[in-house]
Amino acid sequence: MTNRSILATASLAVAALSIASLMIGAGDLSPVSLATGGLTAEDLRLLFVSRFPRTFATLLAGAGLAVAGLIMQMLSSNRFVEPSTIGVSESAALGMLTVTLLAPGLPIFAKMLVAALFGLAGAALFMAIIHRLRLRSGLLVPLIGLILSGIIGAFVNFLAYRFDLMQSLGSWLTGDFSMVLAGRYELLWLALGLTALAILAADRFTLAGLGRDVAVGLGVPYGVTVAIGLVIVSLVSAVTIVSVGVIPFVGLVVPNIVSMLAGDNGRQTIPYVLLGGAALVLACDILGRVIRMPYEIPVGTTMGVLGAVVFLTLLFRRRPAHG
Amino acid sequence: MIETNALSKRYGDTVVVDGVTLSLPAAEVTAIIGPNGAGKSTFLSMIARLLSIDTGTAHVCGMDVAKAPSDALALKLAVLRQDNQIVARLTVRDLVGFGRFPHSRGRLTGEDRAMVEEAIGFLGLQDFAERYLDELSGGQRQRAFVAMVLAQDTQTILLDEPLNNLDIRHAVAMMRLVRRAADELGKTIVVVLHDINFAAAYADRIVAMKNGRVAVEGRVEDVVTETIIGEIFGIEASIRQVDDQIVCLFRR
């Protein structure tokens, strides 16, 4: 398939899922009334207050997290890492916890920035460790990430327990779109800008993924590129945590599948990753809504189960020497 | 033209490149030879600004490599490193295309594409252009990296052991290509070689390094002698003239 036909097919799939997402839920909306315009005022209210926001939030979070995962993999030259497995999500949650304790009155945007700063520190710590140990490929890199995220996660849990914030922590660490309403998810539009930035810098990230020496040899400022990448990754993590909570595995599964099918030239593959992430998270959210109607299973859970299975399969199929 | 002045690098207490002062003229092929650990790769990496310089200076095409902007230098200097471990799945054509990055910033023009195809052709990779790097043999992959360096189309080219993994036919083709680039296009080429016969056959000038220093430097016939080779590598070698070429034989 050509680049264009792949993009068209993926866009169609995302559009179809989006329409399904608009229909499905506690209140009834039939495709017929949507198509013929036979919508009551109540229907419209439902659409604009709940269904559109939820669908947009899902698309934005999915696309953003998948691209963030890809960038993290390029920067560490390792396929088996993503923000939620190397301590970036936990660090961002620590940031939210800290700002909730010390400055609860701050506007949500400022809180998100604090979370992003903490996430950035976590990402930089991870990069410093693998750089120090001269690690690139192999399974030691994701293991170190898991250890790091375990340590930070334990500390966050301890703090939340001490200060009676376990419930808030739960909402940050478990992705859930059921609370998304107009006025409560708009920060996620930042993820769109950040993925656009990633597309602009795609060549540089690909070159950084080939290693520092290759990048420098071609005149790409390696340190600046890594810094920009880490800022994108931590901002995406922070906005998703603040708005909907951690959604695991998207950043791992989607880039790996795309890499197997279409390689690692970011200029070509970032758009695939973006669409794939949106489609996967949307599908998981819809699944969570229909499995136990009228109850909902949070997307963090459906994604956790589905993602873990897919990821294990990938892990066995891909030779670690290349990852 | 490459000039280094008292170039040094140390790791802890060990000096691995020790005050190397060299002047390598333009449009010539210089071969660097020397035992493992002599400091050849370290020396090359410092000239290519991949490693920081501890003391001394290096100039390429009149630019101080420690001070010149990296992207400006990438238009004048291309480097092939000794080991190229790449985990990314890129096709040969994509990889070679990245060699044009200093010129095109990623937006390949028709001219860029023509140069990419030319470089792929020079290295005999036409049949592999759409293959992923992890689907190539070691020698094919090595040629893909050299093609990327050629596509960068710079006045100065540094090649650290380009013959790694190559069979004899491709090794000869590679060295002929190097020779042509110097003779026909006036490129300045520095190439690290372990095979003294290849160095003797194709280089204009040989720099022999040992323990971080330049032991001997000069024309092929002045460097490839029984005493000098014996001293540098600590082995007995017989040097003969066959037709018009100097060859080096190693005793059983």
Ligand SMILES: Nc1ncnc2c1ncn2[C@@H]1O[C@H](COP(=O)(O)OP(=O)(O)OP(=O)(O)O)[C@@H](O)[C@H]1O
């Ligand atoms: N990061 C490092 N830390 C400590 N010592 C190093 C480091 N890198 C290289 N060295 C040492 O510097 C010396 C020179 O290494 P270099 O790679 O330049 O040798 P070389 O001449 O290219 O050898 P070879 O023929 O094996 O490629 C070696 O003794 C090596 O052990």
Ligand SMILES: [Mg+2]
């Ligand atoms: Mg070497």
